[in-house]
Amino acid sequence: MTMRTDTLPEAMTVSADEEPVSQRKGTRRKTLGKALLLPGQLISVFVLVVPLLVAFYMSFTDWSPTRGALTSARFIGLFNYEELLVYDTRFVEAVLRTLVFAAICLSLEFLIGLGLAVLFLRKFRGKAILFSMLLTPMMVLPVVVGYTFWMLFQSNGPINQLIELAFGAGASPDWFKSALLAQITVIVTEVWHWTPLFFLILLSGLNAVPENPIRAAVILGASPRQVFWRVVLPMLLPVIVIAFVIRAMEIIKLFDEVFMLTRGGPGSSTETISLYIYKLAFNDFQLAYGAAAAFLVLIGTLGLVHLLLTPVRNQLLEARN
Amino acid sequence: MTRHKLELIGLRKEYDDGNVVAVDGIDLAVESGETIALLGPSGCGKSTTLNMIVGLEEPTGGDIHIDGKSVVGRPPGKRNIGLVFQDYAVFTHMTVAKNLSFGLEVSGLPRSEINRRVGEAAELLGLTDLLQEKATRLGGSQLQRVAIGRTLVTKPAILLLDEPLSNLEAEARQAMRNELRRLQNEIGLTIVYVTHDQTEALSLANRIAVMSAGKIRQFDASGTVYNEPAHTFVASFLGSPAMNLVRGELRRDGQALAFKSGALTVPLPARFDAMAPADQAPVTLGIRPENLRIGQPGDSGLISTVSVVEPRGPEAALTVEAANTDFAVVVPSAARPEPGEEVSLQFPEDSLVLFSGETDRNLALPHNVEEAA
Numbered sequence: 001m002t003m004r005t006d007t008l009p010e011a012m013t014v015s016a017d018e019e020p021v022s023q024r025k026g027t028r029r030k031t032l033g034k035a036l037l038l039p040g041q042l043i044s045v046f047v048l049v050v051p052l053l054v055a056f057y058m059s060f061t062d063w064s065p066t067r068g069a070l071t072s073a074r075f076i077g078l079f080n081y082e083e084l085l086v087y088d089t090r091f092v093e094a095v096l097r098t099l100v101f102a103a104i105c106l107s108l109e110f111l112i113g114l115g116l117a118v119l120f121l122r123k124f125r126g127k128a129i130l131f132s133m134l135l136t137p138m139m140v141l142p143v144v145v146g147y148t149f150w151m152l153f154q155s156n157g158p159i160n161q162l163i164e165l166a167f168g169a170g171a172s173p174d175w176f177k178s179a180l181l182a183q184i185t186v187i188v189t190e191v192w193h194w195t196p197l198f199f200l201i202l203l204s205g206l207n208a209v210p211e212n213p214i215r216a217a218v219i220l221g222a223s224p225r226q227v228f229w230r231v232v233l234p235m236l237l238p239v240i241v242i243a244f245v246i247r248a249m250e251i252i253k254l255f256d257e258v259f260m261l262t263r264g265g266p267g268s269s270t271e272t273i274s275l276y277i278y279k280l281a282f283n284d285f286q287l288a289y290g291a292a293a294a295f296l297v298l299i300g301t302l303g304l305v306h307l308l309l310t311p312v313r314n315q316l317l318e319a320r321n
Numbered sequence: 322m323t324r325h326k327l328e329l330i331g332l333r334k335e336y337d338d339g340n341v342v343a344v345d346g347i348d349l350a351v352e353s354g355e356t357i358a359l360l361g362p363s364g365c366g367k368s369t370t371l372n373m374i375v376g377l378e379e380p381t382g383g384d385i386h387i388d389g390k391s392v393v394g395r396p397p398g399k400r401n402i403g404l405v406f407q408d409y410a411v412f413t414h415m416t417v418a419k420n421l422s423f424g425l426e427v428s429g430l431p432r433s434e435i436n437r438r439v440g441e442a443a444e445l446l447g448l449t450d451l452l453q454e455k456a457t458r459l460g461g462s463q464l465q466r467v468a469i470g471r472t473l474v475t476k477p478a479i480l481l482l483d484e485p486l487s488n489l490e491a492e493a494r495q496a497m498r499n500e501l502r503r504l505q506n507e508i509g510l511t512i513v514y515v516t517h518d519q520t521e522a523l524s525l526a527n528r529i530a531v532m533s534a535g536k537i538r539q540f541d542a543s544g545t546v547y548n549e550p551a552h553t554f555v556a557s558f559l560g561s562p563a564m565n566l567v568r569g570e571l572r573r574d575g576q577a578l579a580f581k582s583g584a585l586t587v588p589l590p591a592r593f594d595a596m597a598p599a600d601q602a603p604v605t606l607g608i609r610p611e612n613l614r615i616g617q618p619g620d621s622g623l624i625s626t627v628s629v630v631e632p633r634g635p636e637a638a639l640t641v642e643a644a645n646t647d648f649a650v651v652v653p654s655a656a657r658p659e660p661g662e663e664v665s666l667q668f669p670e671d672s673l674v675l676f677s678g679e680t681d682r683n684l685a686l687p688h689n690v691e692e693a694a
Contacts, residue, residue, distance in 0.1 A: 212410030215397075216410040219377075219474065220427065220471065
């Protein structure tokens with residue numbers, strides 16, 4: 001009994017004393033944490049925010065590095081923007097071309113990726129090794145992919161050799177001399193490179209589709225086809241949209257592969273918006289004009305992503321409520 | 322609505338080339354319009370049985386008959402059996418109306434007929450006001466009604482319900498229990514419940530099939546299953562606390578018959594004489610906790626000590642130690658003793674049940690031995 005009466009108040013005083021100490025410690029730790037975060041924050045402000053603001057200001061001027069400092073450049077208001085949207089057909093064409101490329105590539109990537117993902121729901125020999133192989137393209141640098149396909153599509157390259165082997169001498173086309181064929185090389189390269197991403201996202205989505213609604217549909221008499229179209233695919237929709245959003249943001253920036261394959265040619269038949277902006281800035285030194293174009297693309301991308309997310313926004317945001 | 326009969330004949334399911342037997346040759350005949358419960362702990366094979374009836378799994382032996390015709394080998398959608406899942410498995414991307422019409426749309430019924438039947442089902446289940454709601458907006462009991470309605474519109478011969486109440490909260494559970502009973506009366510379907518919850522089984526089913534280790538241990542009216550368990554498993558699975566079971570042996574001393582287990586001796590009534598096996602045969606004595614009586618220390622009965630008292634509102638569950646054996650006893654709260662108190666424990670003769678020590682079967686029900694063996 002004496003032991004208890006002795007130790008109890010002692011324990012209480014200790015804990016009563018300790019509370020403010022630990023609180024002080026907490027505040028000190030928080031301050032320290034903020035201080036340690038500061039350099040990183042400052043760096044990102046300088047690396048990201050400052051250039052963005054500079055470029056934004058630049059887009060309202062007629063600055064070019066050949067004409068001296070940015071501060072001496074003339075402020076011309078929305079002139080660059082007006083020029084781009086109203087008079088620069090090459091810009092508008094590049095935008096439309098990028099969108100068409102995006103639509104074709106994403107559709108193909110989605111369809112092939114979905115087909116592969118559905119195939120991978122089954123058991124078959126060599127599934128694990130095939131899985132790794134199918135994901136490999138995604139891990140290759142875009143520049144390397146572009147260069148590789150540039151080699152493959154050479155007039156005396158492996159693809160043409162195969163075509164001649166199959167259809168006889170003279171049957172092979174010159175891929176980079178025709179607008180349509182050049183566009184096809186870009187699409188083939190892009191689809192080869194990024195279908196794995198669709199495949200991966202859709203496969204994990206399919207695996208996450210709950211089993212019981214599928215079983216319920218089967219018991220209610222739905223055929224496998226009906227189960228897929230009416231139950232599985234709608235439940236997969238949020239995942240599909242996410243895959244499209246991720247890829248759409250990437251493909252609007254399509255640059256490396258096209259640069260390596262065609263440099264935008266022949267003519268401007270494969271010129272994407274990124275490639276056009278690159279040429280404006282680094283071939284023609286119209287940095288201010290290019291900055292304006294880049295901002296227009298940014299706004300357009302934001303709008304596009306917003307639009308793409310519309311059908312599933314509620315589903316994504318309310319899933320857990 | 323026409324009523325249908327379901328029969329399981331020697332139904333068997335083995336996995337892993339016969340190394341795992343999930344369902345070990347069960348026989349079950351569900352009369353048309355009857356509601357039965359498949360009751361058992363998880364892993365006893367009841368869900369496998371359900372999956373085989375509906376066609377999600379094919380049996381490795383035996384047969385399933387609906388109205389005398391085998392349905393084995395028919396795909397799940399062609400058996401005319403409805404299944405309501407424990408998690409409801411409602412199509413969350415559809416409205417309530419779309420959920421209800423799904424089974425009819427995939428079978429290509431004309432729109433007018435679909436609308437008529439969906440309207441009927443919605444009315445029957447009180448879903449009319451919710452028809453245009455997205456399924457994601459519904460609560461547990463509403464989802465369950467959608468799941469039931471979605472099945473009912475296809476007019477199944479047999480309705481299977483997998484743990485229909487276990488995902489609901491206590492309040493909704495009582496309401497749904499009443500709702501299911503009403504549906505049962507109104508449409509007179511043949512219904513098979515699967516459940517591990519004895520209250521659910523006892524309150525909803527006409528008859529209960531108690532399963533363990535892939536076998537049906539007893540298939541009887543709910544009262545019979547409770548009062549006259551055919552197997553020690555049934556005795557120990559039903560009731561809360563479960564029936565007291567004491568392993569021991571039978572003693573014959575001239576005319577007198579007694580159960581003996583260590584220091585414990587319980588005199589047995591004459592009715593056991595005819596069926597009881599020979600002297601010193603191993604037997605298990607069973608008695609329900611609510612049938613044990615406690616009296617003052619001076620009364621007749623075993624002198625024993627109350628070790629645990631667990632109040633449960635109107636009643637109290639006691640653990641009473643007598644002759645080195647713990648007994649569960651349920652008494653009215655007003656009459657509950659204190660822990661440590663000494664009492665006398667009485668075994669009313671009428672409530673005693675005797676099981677064979679070898680087969681675990683109730684010795685008073687010899688016919689059940691053949692039936693379930």
